[in-house]
Amino acid sequence: MTGRVLMLEQISTSKSEILDAAAHCFMTLGAESASVDDIAAKLGSTKGRIYHHFPSKGALLAAVQLRAAGFTHRAVEQVIDTSLPAIKSLDKMARSHIYEVLNSLAYHKVILQTYTGGTEVKAMSDVERELQTKVRCGQRQYELLFHSEVARGIAEGSFEARNLKVAVSGLLLILNSPVFWFRPERGASQEFIDTIARDISSMALASLGASPAA
Numbered sequence: 001m002t003g004r005v006l007m008l009e010q011i012s013t014s015k016s017e018i019l020d021a022a023a024h025c026f027m028t029l030g031a032e033s034a035s036v037d038d039i040a041a042k043l044g045s046t047k048g049r050i051y052h053h054f055p056s057k058g059a060l061l062a063a064v065q066l067r068a069a070g071f072t073h074r075a076v077e078q079v080i081d082t083s084l085p086a087i088k089s090l091d092k093m094a095r096s097h098i099y100e101v102l103n104s105l106a107y108h109k110v111i112l113q114t115y116t117g118g119t120e121v122k123a124m125s126d127v128e129r130e131l132q133t134k135v136r137c138g139q140r141q142y143e144l145l146f147h148s149e150v151a152r153g154i155a156e157g158s159f160e161a162r163n164l165k166v167a168v169s170g171l172l173l174i175l176n177s178p179v180f181w182f183r184p185e186r187g188a189s190q191e192f193i194d195t196i197a198r199d200i201s202s203m204a205l206a207s208l209g210a211s212p213a214a
Helices: 002-007 011-029 035-041 047-053 057-077 086-103 104-115 126-156 164-175 190-206
Strands: none
Touching: 002 047, 011 035, 011 047, 011 057, 035 047, 035 057, 035 086, 035 164, 057 104, 057 126, 086 104, 086 126, 086 164, 126 164, 164 190
């Protein structure tokens, strides 16, 4: 399972700090506008520290995307429970996904920029191309986690029979919806965070045709 190993890769504290700063800068300034100078300023460090770990801004952007996928993959994979009915296991997965998205929001807003055309397509170096390949591999691995549980739920009769690709894509779109509107700077109590996770999970399961009594 090479893709899984990549998703769970451990990184140094220094590299983690760089990625946190980069995610913040890409989120606030835009991935196209943010520069390595901006990221270094956010870090209170030099560009040399960044280039020691990442050969280019493009490689840094891809690494932020890869880490965003790793955060959710790790959180969700830990709660999958095939001893439960699929609808119960999927509810746990959905809530874990939402909690992690809210916890690492800057990273996921950078992913959103990519999906919505917020970043310009440019020629990539070999390093950037390899990282983007890892990003796509990680996304496919992650989707398969949900694919398996949705398929199990259909077989159990908890969900309506439908095209699995369409079902999982719609499910993940709902689960990622807080990226569009959640504003942590306005403050949010744990009670509100729990409400978000519960209600969005409920809406996501309803999109699969889940019975409210299930």
